[in-house]
Amino acid sequence: MTSVRPDYSGGSTALRMQLGVRLRRLRQARGISREAAGWEIRGSESKISRMELGRVPFKERDVADLLTLYGVGELDRTALLGLARRASAPAWWRQFGEVVPPWFLSYLGLEEAASLIRAYEAHFVPGLLQTADYARAVLAREHTTASAVEIERRIELRRSRQRVLTRPDPPQFWAVLDEAVLRREVGGPDIMRAQVRALLEAAELPNVRLQIVPFHQGSAAPAGFPFAILRFTEPELPDVVYVEQLTGAVYLDKPGDVDHYAVAMERACIEAEPPERTAAILGDKLLKTRARQSRPARCLDW
Numbered sequence: 001m002t003s004v005r006p007d008y009s010g011g012s013t014a015l016r017m018q019l020g021v022r023l024r025r026l027r028q029a030r031g032i033s034r035e036a037a038g039w040e041i042r043g044s045e046s047k048i049s050r051m052e053l054g055r056v057p058f059k060e061r062d063v064a065d066l067l068t069l070y071g072v073g074e075l076d077r078t079a080l081l082g083l084a085r086r087a088s089a090p091a092w093w094r095q096f097g098e099v100v101p102p103w104f105l106s107y108l109g110l111e112e113a114a115s116l117i118r119a120y121e122a123h124f125v126p127g128l129l130q131t132a133d134y135a136r137a138v139l140a141r142e143h144t145t146a147s148a149v150e151i152e153r154r155i156e157l158r159r160s161r162q163r164v165l166t167r168p169d170p171p172q173f174w175a176v177l178d179e180a181v182l183r184r185e186v187g188g189p190d191i192m193r194a195q196v197r198a199l200l201e202a203a204e205l206p207n208v209r210l211q212i213v214p215f216h217q218g219s220a221a222p223a224g225f226p227f228a229i230l231r232f233t234e235p236e237l238p239d240v241v242y243v244e245q246l247t248g249a250v251y252l253d254k255p256g257d258v259d260h261y262a263v264a265m266e267r268a269c270i271e272a273e274p275p276e277r278t279a280a281i282l283g284d285k286l287l288k289t290r291a292r293q294s295r296p297a298r299c300l301d302w
Contacts, residue, residue, distance in 0.1 A: 012087055012089075012091060013107075013110050014054075014110055014112075014114075015054075015083065015087035015109075016054035016055070016056075016057075016109075018234050018236060018237055019054065019080065019084055020051055021054075021237065022080060023052055023063070023080075026070040027070060030069075030071065032070070034048040034049055037066060037069065040065055041066060043062070057088050058084045058088050060085060060088070063080065063081060063084040064081060067080060091108070091112075093160070096154075096156070098153070099150055099154050103249045104244075104249065106249075106251065107242050110230050110240055110242070113232055114171045115171050116171060116230070117171050117228060117230055118174045118175075118265050119173070119174070119226070119228040120175075120176050120178075120228075120264070121177050121178065122178045122180060122181070122224055122225060123180065123181065124138055124181060124186065124226075125181055126175050126177075126226075127158050127161065128162050128164070128173060129175065129198065129199060129202050130198075131191070131194050131195050132155050133187060133191045133194060133195075134186055134191055134194070134195040135155050136152075136187070137186045137188075137191060138186060139151050139154050139155065141186075165205065165207065170207045172208075172209075173207060173209070174209045174211075175208075175211070176210075176213060176265070176269055177210065177211070177212055178212075178213050179212055179213060179214050180215075182212065182281075189289050192289055193286060196282050196286050199282055200279060200282050203275075203278050209275050210275065211273060212277075212278060212282075213272040214272075214273060225243065226243075226244065227241060227243045228242045229241050229262060238255070240252065240253050241253070241257060
């Protein structure tokens, strides 16, 4: 299991990983040790390891020195130096640095670069699908000491993230929600109704697939915690599992770890109602919410 807390100063996490993989392959093809490579750039073996894993920013001078050591030709050298510059360029989310914890910055880079995002959610609507009012209610619960200004900045970040689903070349987003997500009334009936409508609209997007795991299955939820599996177009980049915790996050990319989560996701998809049933389930939820508002609430209404 790999817990990543990168030294993050901007740029795309996925681009860093891609460059790191290529540098590692070049080094290994020449039979050069990490220690020797580190000496060449006035660094250590551990610095080369972190660079090859994409966990630190790249200095163009270091990359240039390594490419010289590895005997890379001019054409490939130009392409790799260009990749290094793109990997270190300031990312749009840096403007939210005052409200984004360092451990979440890497996820933003991965989310931006992913071609497929599979997410399981047991408690709340995924951030990519939340309305502003729903997000405000969730954030107020999670950040009880945050000011109203800080909450609004976090909502602005969430809405900026959501553009990834409607950009010209969007990722495929496949979300499996436990029924508890719909039953948990966040922010009140009006906010929940608007959120369910937003889910209905999202489910109509060609790149979005939603499934609901119903309670009547009679089995425990496939997982008691949310997680996401991200896949990338670049063949050298491994799938990455993201598991968020209260004070940090875990990023997993070892095949054995990823396989365990892939199995859990597959189980969730099998136990969930098929995507074709999602609109009917959400529509039924809207009807029940209206019915609850029209009469005094009772425990048995749910």
